[in-house]
Amino acid sequence: MKELICIVCPKGCHLKVDEENNYAVTGNACPRGAEYGAAELQHPVRVLTSTVKLNGAARRCPVKTNGSIPKGLLFEAMRVLDDVELTAPVTVGQVVVPDLLGTGVDVVATKSFA
Amino acid sequence: MYQLIVIGGGPAGLAAALKAKEEGLENILILERDKELGGILNQCIHNGFGLHYFKEELTGPEYAGRFIAQLEGTGIEVKADTMVLDITAREDGVKVVSAVNGAEGYMTLETATVVLAMGCRERTRGAISIPGARCAGVYTAGAAQHFLNMEGYMVGKRVVILGSGDIGLIMARRMTLEGAKVLACVELMPYSGGLNRNIVQCLNDYDIPLYLSHTVVDIRGKDRVEQVVVAKVGPDRKPVPGTEMVFDCDTLLLSVGLIPENELSRQANVVMDPRTNGAVVYENMETSLPGVFACGNVVHVHDLVDFVTAESQRAGAAAAAWVKNGPAASARTIELKNGAGVGYTVPQKLRLDAVDKAEIFFRVRQVYGNASIRVMDGEKQLAAFKREHMAPGEMERITLPRKLLEMAAGDTLTVEIAEA
Numbered sequence: 001m002k003e004l005i006c007i008v009c010p011k012g013c014h015l016k017v018d019e020e021n022n023y024a025v026t027g028n029a030c031p032r033g034a035e036y037g038a039a040e041l042q043h044p045v046r047v048l049t050s051t052v053k054l055n056g057a058a059r060r061c062p063v064k065t066n067g068s069i070p071k072g073l074l075f076e077a078m079r080v081l082d083d084v085e086l087t088a089p090v091t092v093g094q095v096v097v098p099d100l101l102g103t104g105v106d107v108v109a110t111k112s113f114a
Numbered sequence: 115m116y117q118l119i120v121i122g123g124g125p126a127g128l129a130a131a132l133k134a135k136e137e138g139l140e141n142i143l144i145l146e147r148d149k150e151l152g153g154i155l156n157q158c159i160h161n162g163f164g165l166h167y168f169k170e171e172l173t174g175p176e177y178a179g180r181f182i183a184q185l186e187g188t189g190i191e192v193k194a195d196t197m198v199l200d201i202t203a204r205e206d207g208v209k210v211v212s213a214v215n216g217a218e219g220y221m222t223l224e225t226a227t228v229v230l231a232m233g234c235r236e237r238t239r240g241a242i243s244i245p246g247a248r249c250a251g252v253y254t255a256g257a258a259q260h261f262l263n264m265e266g267y268m269v270g271k272r273v274v275i276l277g278s279g280d281i282g283l284i285m286a287r288r289m290t291l292e293g294a295k296v297l298a299c300v301e302l303m304p305y306s307g308g309l310n311r312n313i314v315q316c317l318n319d320y321d322i323p324l325y326l327s328h329t330v331v332d333i334r335g336k337d338r339v340e341q342v343v344v345a346k347v348g349p350d351r352k353p354v355p356g357t358e359m360v361f362d363c364d365t366l367l368l369s370v371g372l373i374p375e376n377e378l379s380r381q382a383n384v385v386m387d388p389r390t391n392g393a394v395v396y397e398n399m400e401t402s403l404p405g406v407f408a409c410g411n412v413v414h415v416h417d418l419v420d421f422v423t424a425e426s427q428r429a430g431a432a433a434a435a436w437v438k439n440g441p442a443a444s445a446r447t448i449e450l451k452n453g454a455g456v457g458y459t460v461p462q463k464l465r466l467d468a469v470d471k472a473e474i475f476f477r478v479r480q481v482y483g484n485a486s487i488r489v490m491d492g493e494k495q496l497a498a499f500k501r502e503h504m505a506p507g508e509m510e511r512i513t514l515p516r517k518l519l520e521m522a523a524g525d526t527l528t529v530e531i532a533e534a
């Protein structure tokens with residue numbers, strides 16, 4: 001039995017995961033918690049958010065991975081973003097880096113700039 | 115004359131304005147002092163917003179962007195880069211809002227109703243009086259967040275964070291990912307003020323130690339921070355001599371709490387609640403000034419923007435009802451008092467005739483395991499709600515139906531916590 005705090009939403013349910021019983025989860029207020037609890041002990045993943053350069057603008061363009069990537073790839077992913085430069089117009093949801101590090105997950109813009 | 119002026123264009127102001135429009139108001143104006151709408155969400159580039167409201171996990175800019183996009187075609191007027199200076203209620207009930215901007219200069223605007231949605235700001239070093247050198251390198255976590263996420267500047271390379279509020283936790287992860295070394299997160303209280311999920315994914319994920327019941331006792335450095343001294347505190351929250359640890363660092367981030375930004379409300383003589391530092395509000399988010407409503411972080415500090423949106427929609431709908439039907443009248447008003455373990459409640463007052471179901475938000479004063487939230491009429495228990503876990507960092511919510519409120523013998527009810 002392992003105790004975890006669900007990080008899928010800000011509610012932060014206190015989960016108990018039974019490794020011996022097919023990673024069965026209790027304490028979750030919704031099914032997403034069960035999925036998280038089982039996955040966290042086997043192959044932890046995270047969503048990455050950061051910013052990239054926006055040419056000719058005083059502000060950075062915020063971005064995110066549009067799915068979770070393996071936790072171990074976070075720093076490598078940050079290095080990929082170092083070299084990305086965008087120019088307005090940018091639309092929210094626009095793909096900034098396709099297939100990040102072969103994960104099948106894209107990096108997308110999270111804000112529009114006219 | 116406007117039917118509604120909304121002060122502040124963050125998620126609270128946006129939701130209030132959109133809801134008032136939906137409820138039939140035509141002349142609505144949003145005044146925002148920043149260059150763009152969206153409020154604090156513009157710098158909160160992390161995800162975790164919107165799970166309740168949109169049923170998906172959004173980043174701050176995405177969450178704000180959805181409401182900003184909804185403004186289009188509504189005819190809601192927006193003046194950005196405009197600072198509101200003063201609100202006064204004239205004897206005829208009309209409110210006069212004075213504001214200033216670069217293009218139009220000083221202006222006075224008349225309106226039937228006002229929604230206060232000015233958000234909050236961070237406590238600074240001065241507000242908690244940390245001893246030590248007055249050198250560069252001490253920032254509030256939110257200021258560091260603005261520099262990094264909006265302007266693209268890192269404020270330091272070796273960082274100690276005082277306070278385990280959410281902004282500090284989020285910045286610990288953010289600065290680590292950008293290449294800084296975060297040496298420690300130091301918290302005065304025996305528990306963290308931040309959300310559990312942020313402790314897990316911002317500190318534990320990166321092996322950043324959290325020192326509970328510790329505080330910063332000295333800041334050393336000539337021009338720039340060079341060292342921060344941390345010590346354990348006793349049950350009296352005073353440093354225990356001999357427990358000092360010295361961290362070599364160039365930056366100290368403060369995440370020591372938020373204060374609702376209520377200069378305007380105070381000037382307008384809105385009755386304030388010393389526990390929330392926000393206005394005392396009724397069930398529909400109306401303040402003590404008739405026709406002046408308040409919502410979002412300016413009323414009480416929220417950790418979930420979804421609740422800000424819900425609360426602000428109530429304020430917007432109430433402003434629309436006020437314009438259409440006049441002030442809410444009620445023969446009976448119940449005041450909610452805090453009993454053991456409860457820090458405050460919002461709303462503080464309920465006009466019985468205007469309530470169908472009242473949603474009550476509050477924070478507990480300490481961490482609880484199995485416990486129940488009790489609604490008491492003197493010694494008599496009217497309702498109890500079981501909880502497996504409660505913490506001051508997580509806002510609690512209960513719903514009280516009118517039937518239950520009508521059972522009160524007098525005009526007060528008490529909300530309290532009883533441990534199982």
Ligand SMILES: Cc1cc2nc3c(=O)[nH]c(=O)nc-3n(C[C@H](O)[C@H](O)[C@H](O)COP(=O)(O)OP(=O)(O)OC[C@H]3O[C@@H](n4cnc5c(N)ncnc54)[C@H](O)[C@@H]3O)c2cc1C
Nearest residue numbers: 122124125126147153154162198232233281410411418419
């Ligand atoms: C760092 C941080 C992390 C957070 N993380 C999460 C999270 O993960 N998930 C989540 O759900 N919630 C999160 N929140 C909470 C959420 O963002 C806030 O509760 C929400 O933004 C509050 O909205 P608001 O509109 O009340 O205030 P704000 O967003 O602060 O907006 C207030 C607006 O009023 C304007 N204003 C103030 N005074 C004046 C004046 N005199 N004249 C004109 N305009 C004025 C300000 O410029 C500002 O734009 C976080 C908050 C912070 C600070």
Ligand code: SF4
Nearest residue numbers: 006009012013030033
């Ligand atoms: S179990 Fe569901 S409700 Fe609980 S924290 Fe996880 S996602 Fe949120």
